[in-house]
Amino acid sequence: MICRTRTVNVVGVPLDLGVAKLGVDMGPTALRYAGIFEALTFAGLSFVDAGDLPVANNFALDRLPAPERQAAKRAEIARVSENLGGHVFAAASRGELPLTFGGDHSTSIGAIAGVAKARGRLGLIWIDAHADSNTPETSPSGNIHGMPLAVSLGHGYPELVSCLGFSPKVRPEDVAIVGAKDVDPGELAFLKSQGVALYSTFDLDRLGLARVLDEAVSRVTAETDAVYVSFDADVMDARIAPGTGITTRGGLSYREIACLCATLGERVELAGLDVIEVNPLMDKRNQTAELCVELAMSLLGVKWTDYERKYLRANRPEEEAIEED
Ligand SMILES: [Mn+2]
Numbered sequence: 001m002i003c004r005t006r007t008v009n010v011v012g013v014p015l016d017l018g019v020a021k022l023g024v025d026m027g028p029t030a031l032r033y034a035g036i037f038e039a040l041t042f043a044g045l046s047f048v049d050a051g052d053l054p055v056a057n058n059f060a061l062d063r064l065p066a067p068e069r070q071a072a073k074r075a076e077i078a079r080v081s082e083n084l085g086g087h088v089f090a091a092a093s094r095g096e097l098p099l100t101f102g103g104d105h106s107t108s109i110g111a112i113a114g115v116a117k118a119r120g121r122l123g124l125i126w127i128d129a130h131a132d133s134n135t136p137e138t139s140p141s142g143n144i145h146g147m148p149l150a151v152s153l154g155h156g157y158p159e160l161v162s163c164l165g166f167s168p169k170v171r172p173e174d175v176a177i178v179g180a181k182d183v184d185p186g187e188l189a190f191l192k193s194q195g196v197a198l199y200s201t202f203d204l205d206r207l208g209l210a211r212v213l214d215e216a217v218s219r220v221t222a223e224t225d226a227v228y229v230s231f232d233a234d235v236m237d238a239r240i241a242p243g244t245g246i247t248t249r250g251g252l253s254y255r256e257i258a259c260l261c262a263t264l265g266e267r268v269e270l271a272g273l274d275v276i277e278v279n280p281l282m283d284k285r286n287q288t289a290e291l292c293v294e295l296a297m298s299l300l301g302v303k304w305t306d307y308e309r310k311y312l313r314a315n316r317p318e319e320e321a322i323e324e325d
Pocket of ligand 1 (some may be wrong): 128232
């Protein structure tokens with residue numbers, strides 16, 4: 001939920017240097033077109049549109065020879081993370097709620113750094129089909145978007161770990177991953193050794209959403225000063241959210257993710273939120289971005305009453321029925 005007097009500070013980060021697939025840099029534009037500002041206005045929340053932060057062009061860096069290419073991309077991700085961290089820190093310090101639109105998941109490195117610096121000990125709920133907890137030693141692909149949680153815990157490339165000059169940003173006992181279904185063996189070993197809580201899609205099925213959220217919420221609120229949510233669009237099933245980099249079968253259904261976000265929105269006052277990995281090139285008629293806007297509003301604690309649903313329908317006159325399980 002959000003304190004009604006708090007201003008939402010929306011910032012876009014068109015960052016695609018942490019992935020191999022192109023298109024996720026257009027995520028912030030897709031989320032704006034999907035009506036985030038209309039939705040915030042409708043909900044009676046004040047907001048600032050901070051625009052998009054500058055990010056180097058992937059094509060230009062791709063023309064570099066292979067050894068230099070990865071180092072150049074990493075250096076740019078580090079620069080963007082510092083810049084975003086500074087922006088988010090300033091917003092959070094003014095009492096605003098930073099809402100960061102990615103971009104691939106390496107965007108979260110700077111966003112989490114900024115909120116942690118402003119708000120103190122941070123609880124973190126990581127909603128994602130993946131654990132994003134690889135280190136350079138364990139990563140099968142070398143892609144940075146598979147590393148941001150490890151980086152926030154203080155493990156990985158020093159230029160990323162040192163974002164905003166302190167580390168770690170979060171402690172393992174204050175972190176819960178929810179919705180993971182594709183975790184690498186090296187990540188699993190790392191998370192176990194750290195003591196991070198991981199709730200897979202199987203846990204959601206076996207234990208039920210209510211129990212998983214009870215445990216996750218009590219964990220991230222027990223000893224912390226504030227709570228941050230990182231939301232990766234790929235946690236959802238490909239049939240309802242095709243517009244993301246790595247689509248998965250067996251991801252969360254509409255009802256599961258809607259219930260999860262509404263429950264979190266009712267129970268937790270957020271210090272910051274990011275919406276990540278929306279890729280319009282993979283999407284159908286921007287449905288993934290529209291769904292993410294709806295879910296972001298739920299996470300902010302805005303209840304979708306019938307009247308508010310009418311608003312959504314009014315903005316999607318040609319909406320087709322989306323196939324559910
Ligand atoms: Mn992710």
